[in-house]
Amino acid sequence: MRIYLDHNATTPVRPEVADAMDVVQRSLFGNASSVHEEGAAAKAECDRARARVASLLRVEPADVLFTGGATEANNTALLGLLAQRTEGPGHLVTTNVEHPSVDAPLEWLERAGWCVTRVPVDAEGRVEEDAVVAAITPETALVSVIWANNETGVLQPVEAIAAAVRDHGVPFHSDATQAVGKVSVDLSSVPVDLLSLSAHKLNGPKGVGCLIARGGIAFEPILLGGPQERRRRGGTENVAGIAGLGVACELAEHELPERSSRYRALRDRLWEGLQAKVPGIRRNGSAVFVLPNSLNVEFEGAAGEILLQALDLEGIAVSSGAACASGTIEPSQVLLAMGRSPEAARGSLRMSVGYGVDEVQIDQLLAVLPDLVERARRASTV
Ligand SMILES: Cc1ncc(COP(=O)(O)O)c(C=O)c1O
Secondary structure, three states: OOEEOEOOOOOOOOHHHHHHHHHHHHHOOOOOOOOOHHHHHHHHHHHHHHHHHHHHHOOOHHHEEEEOOHHHHHHHHHHHHHHOOOOOOOEEEEEOOOOHHHHHHHHHHHHOOOEEEEEOOOOOOOOOHHHHHHOOOOOEEEEEOOOEOOOOOEEOOHHHHHHHHHHOOOOEEEEOOOOEOOEOOOOOOOOOOEEEEEHHHOOOOOOOEEEEEHHHOOOOOOOOOOOHHHHOOOOOOOHHHHHHHHHHHHHHHHHHHHHHHHHHHHHHHHHHHHHHHOOOEEEOOOOOOEOOOEEEEEEOOOOHHHHHHHHHHOOEEOEEOEEEEOOEEEEOHHHHHOOOOHHHHHOEEEEEOOOOOOHHHHHHHHHHHHHHHHHHHHHHHO
């Protein structure tokens, strides 16, 4: 049996989710825009899912816009909101640890003449609320801050930032893709205007997510060509995927406190075990303001890629703090933003627990890792 510790990359689909999707695939084939009975049944399924997402996040069902995942939700939030501006390019505020699906549209906007302020994080991976607010100018059209980082799990002070940004009368977006389903994202007390999430990060299917757009905030659709989702997103709805997202949100709502503490206990067992068994390690990012399931560790002198492959051969899936780009190993931009050196970033691994992980598996990892680190260190010096 393999041990999967890469739940920040994607999660296994829960049986309850797969069952709900199966029912839709087999019997609810209608087009949710059709006015006949088959269409109405598909629309009812989407509306049930909409209510479930809204209930988890404490928003109105009308605020939920289904998308093809968080990448699309982030692109819609940034490009769709700013496309309706008539005054020409303005100014945006964000952080230097955003996901590429926020970064890339921002770079596109920069090429179109927009000015982007990227507030730097500290060594713990967090931005200062005051620094974000201080970056706002009269030209600022949007502030976008990731809720929890995908590589480190570090949580940003989104609640405080959202309130301060609201006081300045500027729209606020947060990419909450990693947070939803792992920590409470209760928007009844957080004045977020736009929020992105993805089903496959909370035991739902891939290729579906949503953008929460509150209080009737206006934006241009980025997928043109249909009246779906109240003219905010063209394209026939992925009814099965949407139903799966709905069930995943319902499960998250019921299980959240228990789920968070179970993940935290497993993650802490892993970290304590590593500290006891492996010399020369260092935890990347805040140990306090962090998702309960995430652990990012630097193994001094060991190449993360070698370690990752050695673990894979042992049947254990983790992720490295580096990405392979055009044949070379690029260190993680997030770890570099936190002041780590390229070597330190290349020697880091992300381990993220989730559904199906138990203590026995953590202990199995702890049993093999010291030797693998030793070997990776030797291999990295030759
Ligand atoms: C923080 C964050 N935002 C956005 C995305 C993109 O989500 P999707 O795979 O649904 O497009 C991811 C997925 O890796 C993520 O971790």
